[in-house]
Amino acid sequence: MNPRRFGAAQNLYMMKTKYHLSIFLIALFAALMAFATDVGAKKTTTYSIRIGGVQVTSKNASNITGPNITGKVSFDINTRTLTLNNATIDGGDISSIFYYYFGNGKMNPPDGIIIRLQGNNTLKSRVEEAIYANASLRITGGGSLTIESGNMAIRVGHPHKNDLNLTIDGCTLTANRGIYVKGSLQINNSNVHVKYPNDGHLFDALNINLSGCKIVRPVGGKIKCYNGTRYTVVTESGQLCGEIRISTGSDPEQPAKFTLTPSELNVDANYHHQTVELSCDEQFEVARLDNLDWAIIVSNKPGMHYSQTHRIVIHKNTGAERTGTITFKTTAGDVKLKVTQRAASSTPSEPEQPAKFTLDPKELKADAKLNYKEVTLSCNVPYRVTKIKEPDWVSATKFSPDYEKNKEITVNIYFNVTGKARTGEITFTVETKNGKEHTVTLPVTQQGAEETPEPEQPAKFTLEPKELTAVAKGDGKLVTLSCNKPYRVNNYDSPYWLLLTEYSSDYKERQTLKITVKKNPGAERTGEITIKTTEGNVTLKVTQRGTGSTPSAKLTLDPKELTSGPNWNNQEVTLSCDELYYIKAYDAPDWLSASWINSNYEKSHNLRIVILQNTGAERTGEITIKTSEGNVKLKVTQRAASSTPSANLTLDPKALTMKYHRNEAEVTLACS
Structure with a gap:
C-alpha cells in the first residue's frame, strides 16, 4: 500500500470520529440541561400545615388525602386558604389541623391562614387540640364545622406572639371543648355552640367581640374579665358556665328541655x-x-x-x-x-271513686341477713304516697312522688341480731286525686339470728339545745337530735313561721337539724315544732323576740383590711358574727374577687380573696360582702407595679458533675 495514501485515509477517519464525538457531547449536554430544567421546575415546597398527620406541600395541596381524611381538602398558597368540603379529619392523638413553626423559626405562609367551610365538616382529636395554630386564623365560608376533642377545640397562640387572633365569620361551629385565643376572639354573623360542663372558661381570650350575633345561652349571659386581662362568658349572676350559645337568630334556637x-x-x-x-x-x-x-x-x-x-x-x-x-x-x-x-271546706274537685289497692307480693318474708325486696303497689285510680310508717328495722324507699296507678317500691330489711323472729307492718298513707286518704298495710316477717336477743330498749331522744330563742328579724338555728337507736326524720308540724329546712333522710343516731325562723313583724311569740321520726315524736320550743327588741347582729372581719404586693395573689379572711348568718353575694372592682365554700347558716365563714396583677400605680378598692345579717366592707390596697423589687432566685450548688452511670444529687432553689 502507498504510505502516503494510507496516511490520508487515517486522517480522514480521525476527523469523522472527532465530528461524531462532538455531536454526541452536544446532544448529551442538551439532554442534561433539559433534565436539570425539568427537575428545577418540579421542586416541591413544604407548607407549615399538617392535616390529620399529613404534611401539606405544593405537590399535594390541590387534593390533600390520607388514611384519616375523607371528603375534599385542599390548600391554595396564593390566597392562604384551606378549604374543607364535606370533610372529616380524624387526628387521633394529634391535632386534626396543625399550623406551626418550622424548626428554623419560620412559617409558610407566615401571616395566618383562612379555613373555608363548604358543606358539613367534622374534626376529631383524642389528645391534642383539634385545631392548633401558631398564627392567626379566620374560619368562614357559610358551611358548618363540628369539633369533637379530648383536649381543647381550638387553640390559637404562641409563647412569643401576642397578636394572634381568631375570627369566626358567617358559619356554624359546634364544639365539645373550649376555645383559647392568645389575642382577640371576633365572632361575626355566626352560630357558635360550645358545651363542656367541666370547664368554666369555654371562651378564653384577650378580648371578645360579637357582631351580627348575640349570646342566647346562658340566658342573661355576658362577657366578663376574669383575671384583669382575660375575658370569658359568664351567667347573669357572674358564675362560670358549662355551655355557651352564640346565635344570629337565623339558626332556630333549641330551647332547653x-x-x-x-x-x-x-x-x-x-x-x-x-x-x-x-x-x-x-x-x-x-x-x-x-x-x-x-x-x-x-x-x-x-x-x-x-x-x-x-x-x-x-x-x-x-x-x-x-x-x-x-x-x-x-x-x-x-x-x-x-x-x-283546695278550699278549707270544699268538696273534692274530682268525683269520688272507690279506690282498690293491691300489693304484690301481699307480704314480705326475709332471713336474718340484710335484704332488699321489691314490692308493687297498684290501684285502679292514680295515687301518691304521702306518708310511710314502718318499724325501725325496715325502710321503704325509691318510689316516684307523682300520681300513678302503679309504684315500684324498694324495701330494705336490716340485719336481725335479736335471736328470734320479728314481725312488723309497713303502713302506706296514700292520697288519690280526689283528695281522699287511704292506708295500705304490708306485713313483714324476718327470721331470727342465732344470738340471744337483748331486751328491746325504748327510744330515748336528747335535744341540744333543749329550746331556742331567735331574734325578731328572722334567724337560722342549729340543733342536735340524738337517740339511743337509729332513727329517720319523716316529717314535722309547726306554726307557719317555723320551718325545718335541713335534715337527713337516712337512719342515724345523731344528726344536726336546721330550724329557720321567719321575720317577726309584731310582739314576742312562742311556738313548738314537732319533729316526727320513726322512733317517735320530739317537740322543740322556740321563742322569738318582738320587733325592735333585738340589737343588730355584729359582723367582724379578720383581718379588717388587706395589703398586697403588685403580683397576682390570693388571701383569706374570716367573717364572724354573733348570730348565725349566710353569705348572699359580693360587689367588687374587676381586679378583686371573692369566693366561699359554705352557703349554710354559720357563725363564721372563710372567704378567699383573689387579687389580680397590678401593672400601674398603687390602687385601693373595697369588697362589699352581702350577708343575711347585713353588709360588711373589706378594704384592699395593692402596691404599684414598680414598688417591689423583682424576686432573686438562687441555686446551691450552681452546677453538678455526674458520672456516666446513674447518680442522685440534691440542689436547693431559694427565692428572696
Missing part, C-alpha cells in the same frame, strides 16, 4: 311540706324565684346543675280554693310550677 317532678302540685287545705325536682338536658342555675305568698320555695343551691331538688312550704288554706304559679328564673329559661290548694 326542663322536667319538673311532679309536674304540678295539688294539695288539700292543710299545711304541707313538698319537694319537687327540677332537671334539664343542659346545665342551669336558678338565678331568681318568683314565689307565691302562700307557697314558698325554702331551698335553692347556688351554682350550675343538671338537676336540683327544691323544698316547698304550702301554708294552711282557711278560705276558697286557690291556684298560683311559682316561677324558676334560670340561666336556660323560665320554668313554671302550678300549685293548687
Whole structure:
C-alpha cells in the first residue's frame, strides 16, 4: 500500500470520529440541561400545615388525602386558604389541623391562614387540640364545622406572639371543648355552640367581640374579665358556665328541655311540706324565684346543675280554693310550677271513686341477713304516697312522688341480731286525686339470728339545745337530735313561721337539724315544732323576740383590711358574727374577687380573696360582702407595679458533675 495514501485515509477517519464525538457531547449536554430544567421546575415546597398527620406541600395541596381524611381538602398558597368540603379529619392523638413553626423559626405562609367551610365538616382529636395554630386564623365560608376533642377545640397562640387572633365569620361551629385565643376572639354573623360542663372558661381570650350575633345561652349571659386581662362568658349572676350559645337568630334556637317532678302540685287545705325536682338536658342555675305568698320555695343551691331538688312550704288554706304559679328564673329559661290548694271546706274537685289497692307480693318474708325486696303497689285510680310508717328495722324507699296507678317500691330489711323472729307492718298513707286518704298495710316477717336477743330498749331522744330563742328579724338555728337507736326524720308540724329546712333522710343516731325562723313583724311569740321520726315524736320550743327588741347582729372581719404586693395573689379572711348568718353575694372592682365554700347558716365563714396583677400605680378598692345579717366592707390596697423589687432566685450548688452511670444529687432553689 502507498504510505502516503494510507496516511490520508487515517486522517480522514480521525476527523469523522472527532465530528461524531462532538455531536454526541452536544446532544448529551442538551439532554442534561433539559433534565436539570425539568427537575428545577418540579421542586416541591413544604407548607407549615399538617392535616390529620399529613404534611401539606405544593405537590399535594390541590387534593390533600390520607388514611384519616375523607371528603375534599385542599390548600391554595396564593390566597392562604384551606378549604374543607364535606370533610372529616380524624387526628387521633394529634391535632386534626396543625399550623406551626418550622424548626428554623419560620412559617409558610407566615401571616395566618383562612379555613373555608363548604358543606358539613367534622374534626376529631383524642389528645391534642383539634385545631392548633401558631398564627392567626379566620374560619368562614357559610358551611358548618363540628369539633369533637379530648383536649381543647381550638387553640390559637404562641409563647412569643401576642397578636394572634381568631375570627369566626358567617358559619356554624359546634364544639365539645373550649376555645383559647392568645389575642382577640371576633365572632361575626355566626352560630357558635360550645358545651363542656367541666370547664368554666369555654371562651378564653384577650378580648371578645360579637357582631351580627348575640349570646342566647346562658340566658342573661355576658362577657366578663376574669383575671384583669382575660375575658370569658359568664351567667347573669357572674358564675362560670358549662355551655355557651352564640346565635344570629337565623339558626332556630333549641330551647332547653326542663322536667319538673311532679309536674304540678295539688294539695288539700292543710299545711304541707313538698319537694319537687327540677332537671334539664343542659346545665342551669336558678338565678331568681318568683314565689307565691302562700307557697314558698325554702331551698335553692347556688351554682350550675343538671338537676336540683327544691323544698316547698304550702301554708294552711282557711278560705276558697286557690291556684298560683311559682316561677324558676334560670340561666336556660323560665320554668313554671302550678300549685293548687283546695278550699278549707270544699268538696273534692274530682268525683269520688272507690279506690282498690293491691300489693304484690301481699307480704314480705326475709332471713336474718340484710335484704332488699321489691314490692308493687297498684290501684285502679292514680295515687301518691304521702306518708310511710314502718318499724325501725325496715325502710321503704325509691318510689316516684307523682300520681300513678302503679309504684315500684324498694324495701330494705336490716340485719336481725335479736335471736328470734320479728314481725312488723309497713303502713302506706296514700292520697288519690280526689283528695281522699287511704292506708295500705304490708306485713313483714324476718327470721331470727342465732344470738340471744337483748331486751328491746325504748327510744330515748336528747335535744341540744333543749329550746331556742331567735331574734325578731328572722334567724337560722342549729340543733342536735340524738337517740339511743337509729332513727329517720319523716316529717314535722309547726306554726307557719317555723320551718325545718335541713335534715337527713337516712337512719342515724345523731344528726344536726336546721330550724329557720321567719321575720317577726309584731310582739314576742312562742311556738313548738314537732319533729316526727320513726322512733317517735320530739317537740322543740322556740321563742322569738318582738320587733325592735333585738340589737343588730355584729359582723367582724379578720383581718379588717388587706395589703398586697403588685403580683397576682390570693388571701383569706374570716367573717364572724354573733348570730348565725349566710353569705348572699359580693360587689367588687374587676381586679378583686371573692369566693366561699359554705352557703349554710354559720357563725363564721372563710372567704378567699383573689387579687389580680397590678401593672400601674398603687390602687385601693373595697369588697362589699352581702350577708343575711347585713353588709360588711373589706378594704384592699395593692402596691404599684414598680414598688417591689423583682424576686432573686438562687441555686446551691450552681452546677453538678455526674458520672456516666446513674447518680442522685440534691440542689436547693431559694427565692428572696
